[in-house]
Amino acid sequence: MHELPFVQSILAITLEHAERVGAQRVLALNLVIGEMASIVDDSVQFYWDILSKDTIAEGATLNFRRVPARFRCWDCGTEYSPDGQTLACPTCGSVRVMLVQGDEFRLESIDVE
Amino acid sequence: MAPQRVEVVENILSANERLAQANRNLLDQTRTYAINFMASPGAGKTSVILRLVEALKPYYRIAGVDGDIATTLDSDRLAAMGIPAIQINTGGTCHLDAVMLQGALAKLNLEEVDVLIIENVGNLICPANFKLGNHLDILIASVPEGDDKPYKYPPMYRGVDAVVLNKIDLLPHFDFDVEYFRKGVEALNPGLAFFPLSAKTGEGLDTFIEWLREQIDAYHLD
Numbered sequence: 001m002h003e004l005p006f007v008q009s010i011l012a013i014t015l016e017h018a019e020r021v022g023a024q025r026v027l028a029l030n031l032v033i034g035e036m037a038s039i040v041d042d043s044v045q046f047y048w049d050i051l052s053k054d055t056i057a058e059g060a061t062l063n064f065r066r067v068p069a070r071f072r073c074w075d076c077g078t079e080y081s082p083d084g085q086t087l088a089c090p091t092c093g094s095v096r097v098m099l100v101q102g103d104e105f106r107l108e109s110i111d112v113e
Numbered sequence: 114m115a116p117q118r119v120e121v122v123e124n125i126l127s128a129n130e131r132l133a134q135a136n137r138n139l140l141d142q143t144r145t146y147a148i149n150f151m152a153s154p155g156a157g158k159t160s161v162i163l164r165l166v167e168a169l170k171p172y173y174r175i176a177g178v179d180g181d182i183a184t185t186l187d188s189d190r191l192a193a194m195g196i197p198a199i200q201i202n203t204g205g206t207c208h209l210d211a212v213m214l215q216g217a218l219a220k221l222n223l224e225e226v227d228v229l230i231i232e233n234v235g236n237l238i239c240p241a242n243f244k245l246g247n248h249l250d251i252l253i254a255s256v257p258e259g260d261d262k263p264y265k266y267p268p269m270y271r272g273v274d275a276v277v278l279n280k281i282d283l284l285p286h287f288d289f290d291v292e293y294f295r296k297g298v299e300a301l302n303p304g305l306a307f308f309p310l311s312a313k314t315g316e317g318l319d320t321f322i323e324w325l326r327e328q329i330d331a332y333h334l335d
Contacts, residue, residue, distance in 0.1 A: 004206075005129075005206070005210065005243075006125055006126070009125050009126065009127075009128055009129070010125055012128065013121060013123050013125070013127075014121075017119050017121050018119070020119075021114075021117075021119050022114065023114055023119070024114055027116060031125075036267060036268050036271075037242075037268070038238050038239070038241070038242065038268050074303060085264075086264065086300075087264065087267065087297065087300040087301065088296070088300055095296050095297075095299050095300040095303075096299070096300075096303040096304075097300055097303075098303070099271060099301075103268070103271075105124065105125045105126065105242075106121075106122060106123060106124045106125060107121045107122070107123050107125060108120075108121060108122055109118050109119060109120050109121050109122070110118070110119050110121055111116060111117070111118050111119075112114065112116070112117060112118075112119055113114050113115065113116040113117070
């Protein structure tokens, strides 16, 4: 359910840019999705197939680039990817950390003809 | 046309975010301070909110917006307390978004509202992605959910302004490590405001209400 409004938005952005350059057909979408963005590729694909039907983007390939989560420790500056057990800094154990990468969810580019 | 790559670099949620900003502008015009409450189903959002309304009502003009998949149960409870309440039935959608809030705002006379309480759909995943335009985000957790939730649902916990831990009257009956929970919350939000309380017994409620009043007053003085 959750992915439906996302895919509606992806389609709207795609068609807007395809129209802007006068494309006849959209061949592929290049999406960037962070690990922390709570987006499931399969679900996006499922809605995409339904929503893009009868548009110039019908049948376009969805390319997903996944970005792993990375945190930075406020106290010692270590940058790390969490091990799945804890989010605390592996070097000093501090919990004063911030997410520096991994919540991306954007359409980087589209391939058109 | 020859095949070519078109640069887009657009945030997928930019349409929602633009609308959220429009909501914020509208709220600011009428000096209406909007608070978004998020939680999993059964954490006690409505119980906490009813307590808040009771405590804040003497000082502010309050209105409520309730998001649920179906029924008007929650908005009825707010209306029973004598405040304007708008129910948004999302029709199956698992979160409120800026468009839905925009519709609800249009039904309220915001000129006569100092504090708007938004009760999001009970869900620990989706509401995190959809900005609404409110001023404060509060997550309500509860003891029976378990102390590992901040670790399992980091996007939801990240970026909130305060976390309420409800149902602390149940602590003797659960293996809930408050320090472990708090550490998980702080890992995502250094220096976050944290309020353990029980909407049922009232324990801890005063501290939370005092903090909320500070936030509301600071906004109205600004």
